[in-house]
Amino acid sequence: MSETKECPMCGEAMRLHESQTLEHVPGTSQATPRTVREWRCPECDYFEEIEETTRRSDGD
Numbered sequence: 001m002s003e004t005k006e007c008p009m010c011g012e013a014m015r016l017h018e019s020q021t022l023e024h025v026p027g028t029s030q031a032t033p034r035t036v037r038e039w040r041c042p043e044c045d046y047f048e049e050i051e052e053t054t055r056r057s058d059g060d
């Protein structure tokens with residue numbers, strides 16, 4: 001599955017970029033891995049983070 005999106009700055013086709021980041025949990029020394037997805041334009045370095053629509057809050 002390859003999605004594309006047009007860059008609002010220059011009209012170039014942006015690419016979906018996925019990266020993992022560690023998000024620290026407030027009050028603890030723990031960090032939970034989080035996948036960040038964003039559109040990146042190869043022409044002008046414009047990027048746009050994609051907000052996750054499905055959010056899960058694991059209590060535990």
Ligand SMILES: [Zn+2]
Pocket residue numbers: 007008009010011012041042043044045046
């Ligand atoms: Zn662009």
